[in-house]
Amino acid sequence: MINRDQLSGFFWLAISIFVCIEASRFGIGDFHSQGPGFLPFLSGVMLSAFSIILVVTSTSKKKEKREIKNLWKGMSWGKVVLVLSLLLIYALLLPILGYLIATFGLIIFLFGIVGKTKIWIKIVAGIITVLATYMVFCVWLEVQLPKGILGF
Amino acid sequence: MAIFHNLFYGFSVALQPEHIIVCFLGVLLGTLIGVLPGIGPLGAIAILLPATFRMSPVSAIIMLAGIYYGAMYGGSITSILVNIPGEAATVVTCLDGHEMAKQGRAGPALGIAAFGSFIAGTLGIVGLMIFAAPLAEFALKFGPPEYFGVIFLGMTLLMYLSRGSLLKGVMMAVFGLMISFVGLDPIEGSTRLTFNLLQLWDGIGIVPLAMGLFGIAEILINIEESAAPEVLKTKIKNIFPNLSDWMQSKWAILRGSVLGFFLGILPGGGAIISSFISYGLEKRISKEPEKFGKGAIEGVAGPESANNSATAGAFVPLFTLGIPSNAVMALLFGALTIHGMRPGPFLMTNHPDLFWGVVCSMYVGNVMLLILNVPLIPLWVQVLKIPYKVLFPLILLFCIIGAYSVRSSIFDVHLTIIFGIVGYLFRKFDYEAAPLVLAFVLGPLFESNLRQSLTLSKGSFSIFFTSPISAVSIILAIVLLVIGFMPYFTKAREKFEG
Helix, strand or coil: CCEHHHHHHHHHHHHHHHHHHHHHHCCCECCCCECCCHHHHHHHHHHHHHHHHHHHHCCCCCHHHHEHHHHHCCCCHHHHHHHHHHHHHHHHHHHHHCHHHHHHHHHHHHHCCCCCCCHHHHHHHHHHHHHHHHHHHHHHCCCCCCCCCCCC | CHHHHHHHHHHHHHCCHHHHHHHHHHHHHHHHHHHCCCCCHHHHHHHHHHHHCCCCHHHHHHHHHHHHHHHHHHHHHHHHHHCCCCCHHHCCHHHHHHHHHHCCCHHHHHHHHHHHHHHHHHHHHHHHHHHHHHHHHHHCCCCHHHHHHHHHHHHHHHHHHCCCCHHHHHHHHHHHHHHHCCEECCCCCCEECCCCCHHHCCCCCHHHHHHHHHHHHHHHHHHHCCCCCCCCCCCCCCCCCCHHHHHHHHHHHHHHHHHHHHHHHCCCCCHHHHHHHHHHHHHHHCCCHHHCCCCCCHHHHHHHHHHHHHHHHCHHHHHHCCCCCCHHHHHHHHHHHHCCCCCCCCHHHHCHHHHHHHHHHHHHHHHHHHHHHCCCHHHHHHHCCCCHHHHHHHHHHHHHHHHHHHHCCHHHHHHHHHHHHHHHHHHHCCCCCHHHHHHHHHHHHHHHHHHHHHHHCCCCCCHHHHCHHHHHHHHHHHHHHHHHHHHHHHHHHHHHHC
């Protein structure tokens, strides 16, 4: 059964091989006249060596503690998935709906994730948050926040 | 005499109304961030970095520096009252500080932490003033091989001294270097690792990287763990330490100040290591080591002094060599670069208002922090009671909008979320992000100095061993790496033979 360090080791090995292949495409050069891929290739080789060391040395007698399934044992990982999904949807809808509407929706949903909150509290919190952050970012810091298809 | 002249100049900059306001804002935010578990100065500086773009460079660095050393003050409050470190450098304060609070001595614990921090912070700033100028002059002799050697040693020390596995620390640093190569090649101008995305031609920004790895990842880890911290219900009285407390703590404060300052200069050192080593030192030399862990006031005074003094020491290599010694300094390095300043030996001569203004603002900031932390402790206790479900959406929103505000780019928002996922997975799989950030920030310098050196020497690595500075740095780094990796090679050989 693969443990967490072995899994991460294989992941880094894959990344390093990919970077080495990419680096060789844009030219490695030599020590005297280095190409754009010189250091990316070297770093890829180093990372692959270290990841192999990690995979080999990470087998341990106390396997149960290092098993991947134990990483999320007793944890509310569902909330993590929910928050990430909300953030990704927010990022996609931000340029379409604009800052005010998209952020209002995000805050209302985020307030419901940790503990129970009444709907009117969420709505009030959403309005206050949107207005306060709009003042901070748009008015004070003069950041051009996305306006969306409705023009605001 | 020159130092007094520079001090007067520095105070004339630091005491300008705009700079007093940003200094106050910085230390207030820093204390708040230190008090609130769940986000440290690293995440806070990453989140607030875009807010400084409209400020002058001096104002920006004064505020960000204030957040850094302010967080050290605030972190001790949570450590003492809740037994949860407000930030990593105050972990050790939990051991004796919380015990003192349980014995009804929360006031003296909080008081000695605040006063010790003030004394150590002041001594650290004096050290910064004394050491910075000679070191900057020395750094003028540095060429590409010397810079490469010092950067290599700095990164190695950070990996060596970081918590957790050295092997994983090294892998993080190498990955950080890889990410720094994304964009245009600095010499030929061709694109590399951009995957035909125009948005990556300028490389990956420090803001999305840091906000994702430290801001969003921290939130994800915290909401995954459901337990809410409980504030100790105790009357906080006698905040001003009595004579006996001072007699017991005076040498711990002095030792912590000196130790913290010099450890703060070392790459990989900084406030966290300083506090741990100070605690170990105090326990070792104490005539009553058995009282440590049971409410020894030296166990609070020493580490709290060390972590504050270290914040001043950490500015020495940043301002003089242009090499950040820890991840927070790496972010400040990024901030200086964004504001058009080049950290290094010419910073003091080209921008004396920045250097002396920031140094003198740290004196002002330390006074403000003493005022904020001693009489206002009951207020900070109330802050601890703010529900996390109110805080985390705001922090997430600040991360997202902060990342967007850098280039008005939705791509940066996507990058921030991706790095948030990456940072979360790093935590789950026991990888530390600090070496990655340091290597990412130093990557362009690392590459340019290495390539220039090799070009000068026509491809020969002997150039790194002809200069004493680069030779000593590189040999020391290699020795540290070999010593650090010995257990891994031994283990691999045993498996192979077994």
